[in-house]
Amino acid sequence: MTIKHTDLVHAGRQDLRQLGVHALPVDLSTTYPLPELGTGTASLDALVAGQQQADNPVYARLFNPTVDRWERSLAQAEDAEAAVAFSSGMAALTACILALRATGNHIVAVRPVYGTSDHLLSSGLLGNEISWVLPEEVGEAIRPDTALVMIETPANPTLKLVDIEAVVQQAGSLPVLVDSTFATPILQQPLRHGASMVLHSATKFLGGHGDVIAGVIACSEEIAQQLRQVRIATGALLHPWAAYLLHRSMPTLKLRVERAQAGAMALAERLAADPRVAAVHYPGLPGGIDHGAFSRQMNGPGSVLAFEVKGGFPVAEAVIGKVELMTPAVSLGSVDTLIQHPAALTHRVMEEDARTGCGIGPGLLRLSTGLEDADDLWNDLDQALNFALTTRQRAA
Ligand SMILES: Cc1ncc(COP(=O)(O)O)c(C=O)c1O
Numbered sequence: 259m260t261i262k263h264t265d266l267v268h269a270g271r272q273d274l275r276q277l278g279v280h281a282l283p284v285d286l287s288t289t290y291p292l293p294e295l296g297t298g299t300a301s302l303d304a305l306v307a308g309q310q311q312a313d314n315p316v317y318a319r320l321f322n323p324t325v326d327r328w329e330r331s332l333a334q335a336e337d338a339e340a341a342v343a344f345s346s347g348m349a350a351l352t353a354c355i356l357a358l359r360a361t362g363n364h365i366v367a368v369r370p371v372y373g374t375s376d377h378l379l380s381s382g383l384l385g386n387e388i389s390w391v392l393p394e395e396v397g398e399a400i401r402p403d404t405a406l407v408m409i410e411t412p413a414n415p416t417l418k419l420v421d422i423e424a425v426v427q428q429a430g431s432l433p434v435l436v437d438s439t440f441a442t443p444i445l446q447q448p449l450r451h452g453a454s455m456v457l458h459s460a461t462k463f464l465g466g467h468g469d470v471i472a473g474v475i476a477c478s479e480e481i482a483q484q485l486r487q488v489r490i491a492t493g494a495l496l497h498p499w500a501a502y503l504l505h506r507s508m509p510t511l512k513l514r515v516e517r518a519q520a521g522a523m524a525l526a527e528r529l530a531a532d533p534r535v536a537a538v539h540y541p542g543l544p545g546g547i548d549h550g551a552f553s554r555q556m557n558g559p560g561s562v563l564a565f566e567v568k569g570g571f572p573v574a575e576a577v578i579g580k581v582e583l584m585t586p587a588v589s590l591g592s593v594d595t596l597i598q599h600p601a602a603l604t605h606r607v608m609e610e611d612a613r614t615g616c617g618i619g620p621g622l623l624r625l626s627t628g629l630e631d632a633d634d635l636w637n638d639l640d641q642a643l644n645f646a647l648t649t650r651q652r653a654a
Pocket residue numbers: 346347348349372375410414437439440458459460461471472473589
């Protein structure tokens with residue numbers, strides 16, 4: 259189901275008229291006056307138990323109205339009962355793992371996922387055990403102490419799709435967490451396919467302008483209460499300025515996602531027909547991607563693509579060094595185009611065998627298309643590819 263622009267523009271702003279303001283207010287208070295101790299005690303008890311709101315916020319680690327408004331807008335976009343915001347995508351993933359610790363120590367996950375997510379799960383830093391499996395092996399990997407199944411679709415950086423409903427079916431009563439950062443709620447709403455939690459690195463498309471680090475989980479109110487308890491106890495808060503910027507970006511989310519997607523489609527088609535390129539990974543192209551999962555769970559292929567250059571690492575490195583319009587940098591989902599080398603940067607933290615085993619090789623580049631004109635982007639990439647190949651030929 260596609261989200262309406264109207265809902266993106268108005269979600270989470272319901273109390274503004276009553277407040278007598280038009281623009282989103284930013285509340286920077288760290289503490290709130292409590293002349294009646296009874297109100298303070300009751301509010302504190304409610305918030306520490308994970309309730310969304312109380313009569314008084316008490317202290318900004320427990321509640322902030324600016325953050326709460328953005329959470330409500332994101333929950334509506336994901337068709338979720340609730341959303342809980344964190345200081346980063348990694349803080350959001352950490353909170354999910356900690357919240358479920360009481361039910362077990364074991365996690366089943368499918369590679370690839372974002373490099374640091376892989377590292378967090380594999381290192382056991384939070385005391386968990388992990389089984390990395392193929393999507394069809396999720397059911398077999400579940401143990402009595404399994405607390406969580408995690409997938410990322412489309413996956414960073416290979417754009418591999420995982421069939422959400424097929425994984426949910428194998429997980430049975432276990433919660434399934436879907437990192438849906440690449441899709442945004444515009445292109446995919448995992449809760450509609452039976453997932454229990456949706457994770458976004460809001461640093462990417464939700465912020466959309468490269469100036470906010472944030473994370474969020476959309477889920478049921480029951481899970482949200484557990485996550486809020488972890489957030490209050492660990493302090494992995496989203497700052498109200500960041501929540502303001504995120505909420506300000508919501509009305510343009512669909513416009514940005516659709517515009518960037520058109521650019522990515524044009525680039526993917528040109529790259530796929532280019533003899534300098536060995537392979538293109540993009541859900542909008544035929545072949546290579548699970549198109550059954552695509553048509554079941556996605557409204558569009560999005561604006562991130564990956565491609566493998568012929569000539570491997572030296573050519574990929576030269577392309578990165580030569581682009582002029584595109585910014586050679588990690589991250590994605592901004593209004594401008596970013597290109598990076600996953601094996602050297604975003605997925606460097608993984609064990610090498612695991613990295614190459616899931617297709618993150620030396621010639622792979624990941625590109626996140628922004629809002630620029632596709633012809634300008636192509637001209638930039640074309641000159642960088644030409645330079646890289648000429649340099650390589652000279653060296654040979
Ligand atoms: C798919 C995905 N998930 C999670 C994260 C982590 O998010 P953050 O950098 O906001 O902590 C990233 C970061 O690149 C990502 O790409």
